[in-house]
Amino acid sequence: MNWQALANPARFKRLSDRLLPWFAGGAALCLAVGLYLGLVASPPDYQQGDSVRIMYVHVPAAWMAMFVYANLAVAAAASLVWRHPLADVAGRAMAPIGAAFTFLCLATGSLWGKPMWGTWWVWDARLTSVLILFFVYIAYMALNSAFDDDTRGARSSAILALVGAINLPIIKFSVDWWNTLHQPASVSRLDGPSIHASMLTPLLLMAVGFTLLFFALALVRMRAGLIERRLAALSYTRSADAGVASFR
């Protein structure tokens, strides 16, 4: 695939026009079925009762928090290595989506923790490392827009995104490396998921739905970002023209 060609806004627009309905439609379908199975058809947990239904938004949101960050880190690497403008646009488009999912992971986790653990929050390794992930997203967005020169903003925030990627394995393995109140993994285990299919199905459907929603939102936001660049370039040429005109 020729990535360079995608930086052409017209070509990117054509590709995203074709993909967007599939992402958006697929997300709506997965989330509708996932919500029905999660809220209605799946059984309450034998220990946690109906509070377990928070899992169907909490866990996919947590996966997205990390998945979006992984994408952000790849965009950051591409931005630094190839200086590709589409990579900057992608990073800027994805960061708020990742921050939103991380916020939802923390908030729904808190709402689940209160009835089950008896506390909204503990400073255990899992919760703390995810809170740090949220702050890294915020710092990325702040740094990205902190410079008058967009290129410098993109470069600095890309470096931050790459350094922050160290946090991803820490989040993943925090429940194994430290004694956490947060439970260890139940789905991505070497010996297979330890959840019954009646709960695993809605969980995976919600996760696929969130992933497709992320792709759809990222496309919309990247298109906006490309237009923004184009408008900035246009106004730059225009003011340059005006500058020349005033000398005549």
Added chain:
Amino acid sequence: MAEFFAMGGYADFVWTAYGLTAAVLTVLAVSSVRRLKTLERDLAAAADDEHDR
């Protein structure tokens, strides 16, 4: 139906979690699409200007 909304006594926690998720994702989607529409209009206007000159 009332039993469904009661969520076995966990209604406040479960529905707040789902409501918050729906709210945040809806705001994100609506604001992203709106921004794209505005920018597409701006670009069309800028292209017209260019054409007129």
